[in-house]
Amino acid sequence: MKSRLVRQKFLDFFRSRGHEIVPSAPMVIKDDATLMFTNAGMNQFKDIFLENAPVRHPRIADTQKCLRVSGKHNDLEEVGFDGYHHTMFEMLGNWSFGDYFKQEAIGWAWEFLTEEIGIERDRIYVTYFEGDPSESLESDLESLGFWKRWVEGDRILPGSKKDNFWEMGDSGPCGPCSEIHVDLRSEEERRNKDGRELVNKGDPLVIEIWNLVFIQYNRTADGNLTALPRKHVDTGMGFERLCMVVQGKTSNYDTDIFQPIIGAIASLSGRAYGSDDRGDVAMRVVADHLRSVAFAISDGQLPSNTKAGYVIRRILRRAVRYYYTYLGLDKPFMFKLMPALIESMGDVFPELVAQRATIERVIHEEEQSFLRTLAGGIKLLEQITADLRQKNEKTVSGKTAFELYDTFGFPLDLTELMLKDQGMNVDRAAFDREMEAQRERSRSATAVRTDDWVSVGPDQEEEAFVGYENTRAIVRMSRYRKVSGRDRELYHLVFNTTPFYPESGGQVGDTGYIDNGIERIPVINTFREHGLVIHVTERIPADVNLPFEAVVDRGLRMNTASNHTATHLLHQALREVLGRHVEQKGSLVNPDYLRFDFSHFRKMTDDEVRQVESAVNKKIREGLPRDEMRGVPVGEAIRQGAVALFGEKYGDRVRVIRFGDSVELCGGTHVDTTGQIGLFKILSEGSIASGIRRIEAITGEKAEAYCLQLESKMKLLEKLLNNPQNIVDAVESLLKEKSALEKKVEEFNRRSTESFRNELLRNRKQVGDLVLITGKPEGPVEDASLIRDVAFQIRNEVDNLYLVIGAVIHDKPHLAVMISEKVVREKKLHAGEIVKKASREFNGGGGGQPFFATAGGRSPENLSRAIDKAAEFAYLAATKKEG
């Protein structure tokens, strides 16, 4: 049975049992501070479990792209070494929100596996939660009872909190769970050892495939469990593992999900899969990581140096390390695997097909730049092992291994593998300490403590957003909590209704204030979390029960709206001018400016930028009215041509914003007519990653201010240039004149240097065995380099030289003394000492080497005295005998 069919059977099975089939949510999470990536199918329903969002369908089923590479669920380091761990995987799930519970969930799981898919009954083992006295949790005898209807007692096992109590993270919805394991060993092995003994023991052939979670509790920030008002079902089945079982394989990588990719790796690397252990590990690593990286990019998460982007970068680098070391590939090649990935998953996840070019470019560039870094890391490792050998040691310090990991992206397992070849190892405990220290550093850098919510008064309806129509509303507080950061405390307030727009879709949150007639409290930001609109303040009101007037800063809101609408017009204009391949890759809309990232493969020409800018301004002048539709079914909106963004999570009903030809799914706030934007001005266009460009632009008052500033600069220039007819011509001729003058000055300097030199040579005097020359240039001297240059020229022409030059430069006296090296030696003279003494005459000081020194001073009228003083030393020396 092909994997496609397996997936379809699952969805059909639950559809026919009253479940609504929903699409996978994005794998990259954008609005949850507690989670970077979807790590379970239930993430997208967290709001429903917490009762912050309404239940639209009490029964749902889907396949969800998950990534387990950080936080509570992290499998990254396992990947490659066995056949069933993955970073990215698909999770098949069925949910009940306050509808059916254990009995149906267990019965259907059994029916699906044994009847629909046909897994042999006696290969299946199930577990149930044995209870945990420390948390006063009782044994899940209910599940045990339901399982007994289907499974013989000796294949039902009790399990501890670690295996049988499922939690998404440190806080959130959770509950006891019941796991389904399958024993894939041969008959003979099964006879020799009872499968019971291998459940949850890490045996690669006795593995968990499905987890049925019975969500009953919420784990609060203080670590306590509180019962949820209603009970829910959350099941998650590893799709790749299920396919392995169905297809009779012993590794997920042998199924038709991975085979096209493994095949492509084999042919590009010229090696067969299954021929050598390390090569196989590398192939599995590459195949797995390719999926994670490609899906993350298609969700809009580019590799970067922070947060989610950094995690993706590390995954990709891990793959590069493996193929470089064990497949002998030293050129980018992962990007060439996209057709194979599309072959296996493109029909179910069309984002891969639509964004193929972008994904390929980004992966290619990342591979290329990391391969360069890698060379440095390998050199370092070679050096380290050579040093150790010399010292007769075998263990690389934790610090060094950590540096390799942190700076060069060498995962520990790989460093260890490379060292093993040479009979060496890593001080693992010390490495772990370094890792922990780094975790601690980043924890304390961002440490925030979020207290649990405090409810205010009776249950209030929450999150009726009225901000599209109004910027003020009378509101009541329904809950609040305190958030303590490193250096300040903030409060999160939730109201029954609000005019404040919470940050989303690139548009920043509204600011403003709340006022109850007694006190006024500024709202410094607004954002959304799990279906709640959270207003951030620096204090809570004395009386939280009074009604407030909530008032949004209208001016800022208008500017933001103007920038948001302009972003839509810009998107549309880019698609018209550059082509339909332009896809939005990110945007920021705030009151000051807008930033728009999009896919396009070369720099925009000046002409293209101008065309786009005028296309937008044309739409502004047309005064197009906003045409807004709410509650449109998402499929309907897309059929009408609305632009939906990949990686964005849309509800089943969406808001559609149209301004002329621009139609987008969007929850943001917009102007009433494009005319209100006034003016649109692009400030810059540049690259942020391979194939991704960024435009920054301004609108309205900011654009006007920008133009006024340009104008006043221009006026000032015109004034400085005496109001010429054509300012560009005037500047050009000025530049020409300037360069002609520079040439003249150069020529003049050359000549005056020459004439000064000649004059000095004419001034030479024989004093004993020395040739004494003294002099001052005629006319003004611009800088001291003249006397220096002349002194060095004369040194080359006159033997036994004793040269003293004085000059007044910008009203300051200067003195230079140059003495032939031979004279210095024979007469024990030191030009530095001489200028020091002589410069006292003009109130100055200086110094230098024995053969050449300079000095400056304050009394130019005494320059001649200083020259004479310096010359005196020549007379004294001339009469002195050698030695």
Ligand code: SER
């Ligand atoms: N949430 C559970 C899991 O991820 C079941 O979906 O395993």
